[in-house]
Amino acid sequence: MSLEYSFTKPDDLSKWLEIADDVGEIMRVPNMRNDKNFLEYAKRKLEQNNSILAYDGVNRKCAGFIGFSYHNNSITWLGVKKEIFLIDGLEMVELTRQQ
Secondary structure (H helix, E strand, C coil): CCEEEEECCHHHHHHHHHHHHHHCCCCCCCCHHHCHHHHHHHHHHHHCCCEEEEEECCCCCEEEEEEEECCCCEEEEEEECHHHHHHHHHHHHHHHHHC
């Protein structure tokens, strides 16, 4: 799988929620998409252009999201589809370090 990346747009929320559904149990928040704090966080990151979308370069399907803070120079949320977590998830972290 070849991943491509782009900064997100406010209308990418539904894609982010799909990833949240996929990783919710791992993060111990199984119903993350309905968590008020998470929704506020995700919307804020999308509006501030503080998130990156990873997608499959072939079929253009969403593969993961990174939420980050320019101010604190940190990743604040990282979620990738289970099937690509180990290999391409590390590539996503490296991309954020370069920003």
